[in-house]
Amino acid sequence: DRPKDTGVWADGEIKDRVSPGWVQIEGTSSQGRRVEQGFSGTAVWNQAKSTVLGMVVAEYTQDEAVKVAYMIPSEILKNAIAYLQLRAILTLTDADWQIYLEPFRACRPSDWSNSNPFPQTLDELLRQLQDMSPEHQAGNSNLGRLPEFIARLILEPSLSEQQRDKLRHWGEANYPNFQELRESVKKPQSVQETKTSQPYLIFEVRPSQVPGLYNTRAFFISNLEKLDLKNYQGIEQVPATTADAACSSDDLPVHLVSYIQVCQEEYGVGENLTIAVFLPLELIHLDVDRWRAPGDFGDDMIPGSQFKLLIRSQERITQYKRRHTEQWSQRWQRLQQSLEQVACQCLAVAKSGEPTPQLNARLIAENAVGFKLEEVPQESAKKGFFVGLLGTAAPVAIWLRCAPKGTENDAVESILDYLQPVLNCSLKRIPSDVLTRRATAVAKAPEPNEQDFHIGYHGSLLWEDPNLMPPPEYTYRTQ
Missing domain, CATH: 2.40.10.10 (Trypsin-like serine proteases)
Structure with missing residues (x-):
């Protein structure tokens, strides 16, 4: 036998x-x-x-x-093997993590975030993608939206050719119609973006006649592409729920949160809301990203960790605009043409003590569209730096307000640790990546006494669109 x-x-x-x-x-x-x-x-x-x-x-x-x-x-075994193969391809440094987030967001169904917390690890991100019903039904539906994620990830400009080849081979081996899928996510992107609602909340802070006090007002734009500032159409003033009287800078977070709550109730806005905070020069270095105020159910709302939050200069829309409109518009147009480029190649290094002529020379010499500040602005030089920045008509700048506690002796290294992952991605992704780092900071250090120790709490982004401004005082028309 x-x-x-x-x-x-x-x-x-x-x-x-x-x-x-x-x-x-x-x-x-x-x-x-x-x-x-x-x-x-x-x-x-x-x-x-x-x-x-x-x-x-x-x-x-x-x-x-x-x-x-x-x-x-x-x-099921094939899917498990495919997952393990993909996990071996996807490395995970801070820079890699930032690259993965935009394709992940593009794959999420519109209501996904209602019942699924934003992933904090790569395995969690991949698991959520597997659980999503595929939008493109052809091929292996048991992989969820993993093939779509890979098709979008391949388009990222900061990927190496070796990574791109490995991902392409993985897609072709595990999804029969992968080439068609790649074409479908590549071509309609610009079309889809024009059809997607892009809601904005403008929060404007102006000095009042009483020194140290400020007036606020807010405007809601349901879709930026339908905004007509010349005729004030597509923009609506948000009613204030707080007192109309002038307030101190300490009360500004309460005003902002109250306007957000009105937008949520009246207009049904979600996480795709972008908030543009217009500040006078004397306040432009405030930690707006860390503002918090009581929200629903007694919990604090931290707008900077829930929505894209952009710093804007109040001076740029008043006396500055009359003198520099053309130069500002030209540099904004150049920024729009550079959105797909790697951000670090588009931003010049600035120093906090440099005057406008020197900053202008840096922009021209480096063919840049904006600035990255690789040092914490000194208190005595803050206003001078931002005056110089406005004088260049640069539409974008990114900086850290301060170094995290415990890293003061290595402040430059801390700043580079923050900037490098963000700036290694495409220019268009900077607002999303800054938001992600803020949200990660809140998840890891939720209490106010912990915030000074997490670098994600200290980043600020100036993003000046000359086409997005509040109407002049007392002049607006509801949609």
Whole structure:
């Protein structure tokens, strides 16, 4: 007789699924062996089609007379192998994580964030993508939106060619229509963006006639592409729920949160809201990103960790605008043409003590559209730096207000740790990536006494669109 350890056959038939991922198999022969302990890991073979149907994983042990066992189907095994292969390709540094976030956001269904927290790890991000119903139904739907994520990720300009090739091979091996999928996410992007609502909240802070006090007002724009500032159409003033009297800078967070709540109630805005905060020069270095005020159910709302939040200069829309409109518009147009480029190649290094002529010279010499500040602005030089920045008509700047506590001696290194992952992505993604770092900071250090230690709390972004401004005082028309 042939030795038993060379293997034996067990005949049977496939029944049906009995739990997520398991299928029941049942012995049908009165003679021979049944599937029992020792068969785990063996292939379930379809002799008629000469193909493997799955892998044995367990036997039914409660009744030895019953010839029942269980297998995992081949398609689930293939998906598991595909996941492990993909996980080996996707490395995870801070820079990589920033690259993955924009394709992930593009894959999410519109209501996904209502029941799923934003992922904090790569495995969590990939698991959520697998759980999403695929928008493109052709091919392997058991992978969820992983193929779409990879198709979008391949488009990222900061990926190396080696990474791009590995991802392309993975997609072609695991998704039969991967080339068509790549074309479908590539071509309609610009079309989809024009159809997607882009709501904005303008929060304007102006000095009052009383020194140290400020007046606020807010405007809601349901879709930036339909905004007509010349005729004040597509923009609506948001009613104030706080007192109309002037307030101190300490009360500004309460005003902002109250306007956001009105927008949520009246206009149904979600996480795609972008907030533009217009500040006078004396306040432009405030930690707007960390503002918090009581929200619903008694919890604090931190707008900077929930929405894209952009700093704007009040002076740029008053006396500055009359003198520099053309130069500002030209530099904004250049920024729009550079959105797909890697951000670090588009921004010149600025120093906090530099005057306007020197900053202007840097922009021209480096063919840049804006600035990155690789040092914390000194208190005595803050206003001078921002005056110089406005004088250049640069539409974008990114900086850290201060170094995290405990890193003051290595402030430059801390700043570079923050800037490099953000600036290694495309220019258009800076607002989203700054938001992600703020949200990560809140998740890791939620209490105010912890915030000074997390670098994500200290980043600020100036993003000056000359086409997005509040109407002049007392001059607006509702949509």
